[in-house]
Amino acid sequence: MTEGYVAINWNEVEDAIDKATWEKLTEQFWLDTRIPLSNDLDDWRKMTEEEHYLVGHVFGGLTLLDTLQSQDGMASLKRSVRTQHEEAVLNNIEFMESVHAKSYSSIFETLNTPAEIDEIFSWTNTNDFLQYKAQRINQIYQTGDDLQKKVASVFLETFLFYSGFYTPLWYLGHNKLNNVAEIIKLILRDESVHGTYIGYKFQLGFNELTEDQQSEMKMWMYDLLLDLYNNEEQYTKHLYDGIGWTESVLTFLRYNANKALMNLGQDPLFPDGAEDVNPIVMNGISTTTSNHDFFSQVGNGYRLGQVEVMEDGDYNIGLD
Numbered sequence: 346m347t348e349g350y351v352a353i354n355w356n357e358v359e360d361a362i363d364k365a366t367w368e369k370l371t372e373q374f375w376l377d378t379r380i381p382l383s384n385d386l387d388d389w390r391k392m393t394e395e396e397h398y399l400v401g402h403v404f405g406g407l408t409l410l411d412t413l414q415s416q417d418g419m420a421s422l423k424r425s426v427r428t429q430h431e432e433a434v435l436n437n438i439e440f441m442e443s444v445h446a447k448s449y450s451s452i453f454e455t456l457n458t459p460a461e462i463d464e465i466f467s468w469t470n471t472n473d474f475l476q477y478k479a480q481r482i483n484q485i486y487q488t489g490d491d492l493q494k495k496v497a498s499v500f501l502e503t504f505l506f507y508s509g510f511y512t513p514l515w516y517l518g519h520n521k522l523n524n525v526a527e528i529i530k531l532i533l534r535d536e537s538v539h540g541t542y543i544g545y546k547f548q549l550g551f552n553e554l555t556e557d558q559q560s561e562m563k564m565w566m567y568d569l570l571l572d573l574y575n576n577e578e579q580y581t582k583h584l585y586d587g588i589g590w591t592e593s594v595l596t597f598l599r600y601n602a603n604k605a606l607m608n609l610g611q612d613p614l615f616p617d618g619a620e621d622v623n624p625i626v627m628n629g630i631s632t633t634t635s636n637h638d639f640f641s642q643v644g645n646g647y648r649l650g651q652v653e654v655m656e657d658g659d660y661n662i663g664l665d
Contacts, residue, residue, distance in 0.1 A: 353429040363430035366542045370437050373538075375531050377448035380524055382455040388521045389456050399588055400522075401457055403509040405469035406580075408449040410506060413479050415442035417486050418498050422543065425491035431546065438539050445532050452525055474580035478505055478573060485569075492554075495547035496566050496609060500573060503540035503605035504598065508581050511594045511626060518625035526629065533630070544608030551610065563611065570602060570614060593623045 358364045389397075419439035426432045453462045469475060482505075485497040510529060517526035551559060577598055585591040596617050603613035619627060 351429070353433065355430070358430055359428045360430065362542070362545055363428055363434055366434050366538060367430070367437065369538055370434070370441070370535070373531075373534055374441075376444060377451045377528055380527050382452060382524050382528075385522045385524045386455070388516075388523075392521075395587060397456075397461075399584060400512060400516075400525075401453070401461060401465045402468060403512045403584060404449045404452055405465040406472075406475050406584075407506060407509040408446050408466075409469050409475060409479055410501060410509075411442050411446035411449075413483055414498070414501065415439055415446060417483055418442070418501070421486035421494050422498060425494070427546070427549070434542065438542075441535050441539075445535070448528050448532065452528065456525075472580075472583075474576055474583060477576050478580070481573065481576075492547055492550050492562060493565065495543050495550070496569065499540050499544045499547065499605050499608050500570060500602075502536045502543070503608055504570075504602045505573065505577065506536060507598055507601040508577055508584070508594055511590070511597050514626045514629035515590070515623070517629035530630075540605065540608045544605075544610070548610040566606075566609070566611065567614060570606070574598070574602060593626075596621050597623065597626060 355364070392400075419435045419442065423432055423435050426435065453465065457465070482497045482501050485493050489497065510533065513522060513526045513529040516522040517529075551562060554562060578595060581594050581598065582591050585594050599615035599617040600619065600622050603615055603617065606613055
């Protein structure tokens with residue numbers, strides 16, 4: 346008799362981190378449709394055309410990267426799972442990356458005209474620096490080995506997103522676009538768990554390598570990070586030179602590049618720490634959400650889980 350199909354049994358979990366991550370991700374489930382983005386229109390009308398351009402295009406870039414994660418990233422990681430429960434967690438992450446990508450369209454629909462939305466997506470799909478990082482990561486998803494794919498995923502989620510996250514966090518720190526920032530904080534909360542979890546799975550495999558293999562992997566990893574950073578530097582200048590934020594954004598990027606390496610169990614590369622990051626942006630990260638009663642319209646009074654205050658030490662939420 347051939348071997349039968351194996352049902353997933355959550356009462357017998359091989360790796361407790363799988364269960365802990367599943368529970369954390371499901372507890373913090375959210376949808377963009379529950380956040381009153383139209384409440385930000387007053388702020389939006391007072392902003393300059395240059396600010397409108399920046400906000401629209403950083404969110405266009407984030408849409409592309411979340412699309413990559415949902416369409417190719419998690420599918421590539423699912424080919425090398427250690428447990429059935431890990432695949433279930435990756436299924437959850439894959440869906441939430443689609444929610445993230447859709448959330449930006451909700452922001453566009455609220456703030457932008459149809460012509461502006463068309464221009465944003467045209468720019469997103471043709472910008473050389475944005476396309477380079479998407480294609481560089483996707484190349485690894487398609488042709489890299491199992492550990493390289495995990496590195497690419499962590500670099501994307503804990504590093505490359507942050508050139509876009511800087512903008513809404515800056516406005517949040519200035520008490521503007523608070524509902525847009527609410528979505529970004531929910532996405533940040535998700536990405537913190539995603540990066541920590543996939544980094545943990547990387548470390549399990551990395552620790553099984555020989556010393557020579559580990560050295561080779563480290564060299565590849567740091568070379569990739571420097572390549573991505575060099576491109577990100579040009580992308581950041583392209584977006585932020587006009588508004589004068591470039592150097593501050595690059596500091597934020599280097600700080601988060603170090604966070605990505607730490608998720609992978611590696612030593613930081615850059616000297617930048619939390620104390621070097623624009624305190625307004627760090628304050629934006631550390632502020633609790635408004636905790637809107639998202640479900641009151643349907644009468645059940647259920648509140649979405651509140652985003653916790655995030656200090657520097659738990660900026661990437663750990664999985665104990």
